Amino acid sequence: MNSKIRTLSEELNRNFKERDDEIAGSLLAMISGEHVLFIGPPGTAKSMLAKEMCRCIDGGSFFYYLLTRFTTPDEIFGPLSLSSLQADIFSRKVDGYLPSANVSFLDEIFKANSSILNSLLTVLNERRYHNGSEILSVPLLSVFGASNELPEENESLEALYDRFLFRYYINYVQDETNFVELILGHAEDFAPSVRLTIGEIEALQRGAGGVPIDEDVLDAIVVLRKEFRSGGISISDRRWKKMVWVMKVAAHTIGRDRVDKTFLPILQHMLWNRPEERVTLRKRLLEMAVAGGINIEREQKDLKDLHASAVLAKDFSLPVVVTCTSCGRTFTTWKELQNHASYPDHTYKLPDGDELYQVWKHRVSPRLLPSLVELFATKGTPVILSMTARDRELYLGEIDDFERELGSLEGDLGRERDELLQRIEGNLWLTPGDREAILAEYDRELRKGAAPRPTGTDPSDD
Ligand SMILES: [Zn+2]
Known part of the structure; x- marks a missing residue:
């Protein structure tokens, strides 16, 4: 069929x-x-x-x-x-x-x-x-x-x-x-x-009656109805009922056992009264088709928290290798550099330039040089200046947990995208344009949510 x-x-x-x-x-x-x-x-x-x-x-x-x-x-x-x-x-x-x-x-x-x-x-x-x-x-x-x-x-x-x-x-x-x-x-x-x-159509209609609708699809319909009402547009209950029916038929016809949210964009051709409403309506339905599941908005905040913590964790490694121009030593961790900075007149440079730095702003010797602490801070990697060994250990443990969570979340998101892809690829009621738009919307949401994520100690990843 x-x-x-x-x-x-x-x-x-x-x-x-x-x-x-x-x-x-x-x-x-x-x-x-x-x-x-x-x-x-x-x-x-x-x-x-x-x-x-x-x-x-x-x-x-x-x-x-x-x-x-x-x-x-x-x-x-x-x-x-x-x-x-x-x-x-x-x-x-x-x-x-x-x-x-x-x-x-x-x-x-x-x-x-x-x-x-x-x-x-x-x-x-x-x-x-x-x-x-x-x-x-x-x-x-x-x-x-x-x-x-x-x-x-x-x-x-x-x-x-x-x-x-x-x-x-x-x-x-x-x-x-x-x-x-x-x-x-x-x-x-x-x-x-x-x-x-006609017989085939009647059989499809009989089969469609029993197709269940996912909870998040019903939620989306309730939200849509509310939005339409507050916008002064009334859509009869009969029409809503028919739309649900059509989604069931759509699912059944392509061999799906339930109506999931990727069927929502079909409604873009049923919910407008005036042609000028179409663009907004389509956009809204595409959003709804990718929302839910892993709640990207909710994860967004978690990811930001994770990121902030991981960035701080990186302060224990320096974002780039720092060379002391006075004695030739190189530093990769904050701790070593901090210890070395007790030599007040040593100056430092970074691998990608000849400019000289001092570690802290307030050490003005032999002359006033830009501060590495400030430089690193502007790169989005603020340096923690003091932390006891015990605090640091607790802190690092927490960071490990965060990173594990982050990894598993990224895995979930990847799996969700694959599943979404599979669902829309096989849905012939969505046009190629719809499918593209759904994926683009998903990736846009994902970027909004997960963009700032730490990888290793290289600040250029940020
Ligand atoms: Zn030195």
């Missing part, structure tokens, strides 16, 4: 450049039984994309329609049955129209007028159609809607907008090579080598 969807996705992506998001989302929407809306300027191949998505379903029935302000119920739901009318029954012949379709594409969907809106909403939401006195169960998986613009302010149209869980704002193709391919190509000839059957 996984490989079939992968093949479909690859073939669609070859045919439609720069539409990775829309393709992944549309496949997932059809498998989840959710509706997809394409919004964007004219000439962005929205309609063609929607049509091609329908071709990925095998043996289903399709219904396409381009709506205008004057579209009548007959055109969408089927003509009135004359024989029924003769018997005083109001009934439509729905075969070949929306109520009998598995997948439907409604172009210019927000042109829908009041004569069809209520029935349309019921079909989309409840998968039912009131045909005269009869209530039909509608076999609809997904409706693809397309529009050049967001709906006008109108309660019914906004309700219709809300029915589309997946929303894509489609822009013109950006890359010039892709553009040339697009204008020379024949996207309309596209025929996938594999197709999904």
Whole structure:
């Protein structure tokens, strides 16, 4: 199943450049039984994309329609049955129209007028159609809607907008090579080598119901809901519920036994109401996809503490070898240098220069020279001037513990990154762009947390 969807996705992506998001989302929407809306300027191949998505379903029935302000119920739901009318029954012949379709594409969907809106909403939401006195169960998986613009302010149209869980704002193709391919190509000839059957989709849906959701994913959703509310954006409980459902389907379809936080970025196509919200939303979801697990923020403070302590520990070794220019001796530890500094008129130099130093600032002989203590302090390695032998031993013991902890933390972080990599690599619902962004976000968080870490006694590592 996984490989079939992968093949479909690859073939669609070859045919439609720069539409990775829309393709992944549309496949997932059809498998989840959710509706997809394409919004964007004219000439962005929205309609063609929607049509091609329908071709990925095998043996289903399709219904396409381009709506205008004057579209009548007959055109969408089927003509009135004359024989029924003769018997005083109001009934439509729905075969070949929306109520009998598995997948439907409604172009210019927000042109829908009041004569069809209520029935349309019921079909989309409840998968039912009131045909005269009869209530039909509608076999609809997904409706693809397309529009050049967001709906006008109108309660019914906004309700219709809300029915589309997946929303894509489609822009013109950006890359010039892709553009040339697009204008020379024949996207309309596209025929996938594999197709999904309705039966396969139903089986996937049955299996998805039992997929558990990780605790940190639920936590993230609660946080998101709170953030949206405080930002004055309300998202219906029904929508949240559908989003959880889609994540379950997404996990089950690629053979995962649970929904982990790397599925959160999928929600970037479901949580915006206005196109300008997309960038912030995506960023937030990427953050959430890498947060949790090892709590990087919490570790950040620990690592800083570790670093501070380790830096102090290094004071027992000098950051560089110091040579006494007066007697030629070299020093690698603070203790030796400190003892030697009891010769007040000796001067010192560092391996990388000829400048002369004295050890302490207050020893002014034979002349005033820069102080090594101050120099080392500005390199971020403050020197401890006095410490009893016993204190030092305790201190060094503590440093050993710190360094062990640091080592194991680094190991954990490395393992976590590997696991993250594995999780996102195998997730075909994330586009290559999403995957890259998740890893970049993870590494950014990691650098923020673990950047200042000591290695050996070389100050250049800091
Ligand atoms: Zn000397």
